[in-house]
Amino acid sequence: MYRYDEFDHGFVAARVDQFRDQVARRLTGELTEDQFKPLRLMNGVYLQLHAYMLRIAIPYGTLSSKQLRMLGHIARTYDRGYGHFTTRQNLQFNWPALKDIPAVLDDLAKVEMHALQTSGNCIRNVTTDHFAGAAADEITDPRPYAEILRQWSSIHPEFSFLPRKFKIAVTGAPKDRAAIQVHDIGLELKRGPDGGIGFAVYVGGGQGRTPMIAHKVRDYLAEEDLLAYVEAIMRVYNLHGRRDNKYKARIKILVHETGAEEITRQIEAEFVEVRKTELLRLPDSEIERITAYFAPPVLAEKPARSSAFEAAKADSAAFADFATYNVTPHKAAGYGVVTISLKPIGGIPGDATDVQMEAIADLADAYSQGEIRVSHEQNLVLPHVALDDMPALYAKLAEHGLATGNAGLVTDIIACPGLDYCALANARSIPLAQDLSNRFGSPERQKEIGELKIKISGCINACGHHHVGHIGLLGVDRRGEEVYQITLGGSGDETASVGTLVGPGFKTEEVVDAVETVVDTYLKLREGPDEPFLAAVRRLGQQPFKEALYGTA
């Protein structure tokens, strides 16, 4: 993991001191809420429906056990005993008192964390594959590059007042678990013709009210040019992105309106100029220095097959399900990557209590080299677990209600905070996720359905990523009533696509039945259990689902 040096510590401490002073001035009334707003937003403090919310950056979703324990402590001391993991690999505390926030930031700084650039029109937390550094299919660990980007973009003097927020995602594996094609910039690590490391560069993807899949502007960019190229993209966007309409201000609109070819030309021309100065050429020594922080852990050698693991699978159906759905192959033989589902049946997606956070921190120490990951699917991950240890780990997870074996299944639902918290919402997201989870919750039913990603957003801002849900649910306001629109066929992986609206929306009391109708239609029409939902929708199109939902008239 990356470790702060004196410089990073100094940076965060200076920033916390500055904000402490600003909070004090707000509390005495010297600053009005209007004057305070841009300052608090630069420090991750939002104003929600009922209270301030603090959004904490978890860079590229990597946490140490020490950090997670501190988050548990903060949840207990300053919040209501829980935190909410978001689709951006961040953590939100929904109930801190403003006066306590500087103390929370102090606590975070002690474990090398902060809340910077989690809001505002700047370059946000760089996200990546939650299996980075562990997955068997990886070309190289994307986190060093995410860290390099994080450092370079920290309070960037030129790019802190962009037309709109800006999100960068990096994947190190051809199977894209970071959804790079729906980010402002998506970077895919790959080997170049010379065997070196570089990137395919995608620009202009995004969700929100105008979902778009990114364009590939570069098939191969050498790693030494990473920052020069990103700076070129940022400058073109900063100068030319629309500022007249907040809803047309993301880079995807600039790419769309300018044309992919012309924008590529502008970026490349700017890149030639930036590159000339050599100011941003990434030295090998710096890449090596940062990469060293992410050196793979030294794992005891194990046989590929673990008899303890196999025996437990034969013994318990629940464990076998967990092993099937929540354990992913690791680079190292005899190890697995464990997804800890934060989606218990009927629970709130992404919430974890203080006790759960501490328990997971302990389990990470015992079984996973002290490392935890946060996935954009609102789950946690223990990246380096020996297969031999799985039964013991499973038993301890079960004690804390964390052993739900549903990763990637129909109840592994992503939901934004929605009307329960968010001032922008049209509709509730969390209760709908809970109802759906209960409806499909039986293990047999879930297994029969297979891989199916349901994603729910409470409004068109799409924080719940409904556009890339195999089934997407979007809350809209229809004459004062909460209504949900259903989209089908979205996907955020390497075959990225935006879901298609299937027809008129459904009321709260109808929508769970409607989703079940969609699922039943799939089960009836699929070619077999080997044809997952997404593939079937792509083959069948919308028509059979439309007919099932709305009749044939």
Next chain:
Amino acid sequence: MTTETTDAELTIWRDGRFQADEWTRAAEDEAVADGPAILPLERFLAERDALVSRNAPLGVSVEPNEAIEELAPHLDRVALVTLNFPKYSDGRSSSSARLLRERYGYVGEIRAVGDVLIDQMPLMRRCGFDSFAVTNPVTRKQLAEGQWPDVPFYYQPTGSTQQAEVPAGTRPWARKPS
């Protein structure tokens, strides 16, 4: 607090204090006054041949939607470029400032005008601004009190900062004020 800084006539923050603005602005159709004068970019480009015979410094005001490249070939005749911030949250002029300094090698004064607030000023300085036309009363008061809300740990080179910066530690780009 000095009397200088309470004087509303002293609108320009430069070199750590408020100073008088010695420049006049020539609007679209007005004659250019004697002494240092600022013209809008378009007018400057149209009349530049006639203007060189003038015996006083020339300044050019550039709006964020105007291409700074157009001014680049003429920078040797320009003593001041003002870059406008219609809103503090509009960062375009920060890119223009960096291009002026880094790409076009401009060494004259670059002045931020418009919605210039104290929280952005340290960042602007790192992009190459060296003077600031400050009208916001709260910002004026804070500057007069000596506030400068910088976080003096910089993670990126800009190549154009108007303060002396030195490397911090062994990283290629970490900088702090000297």
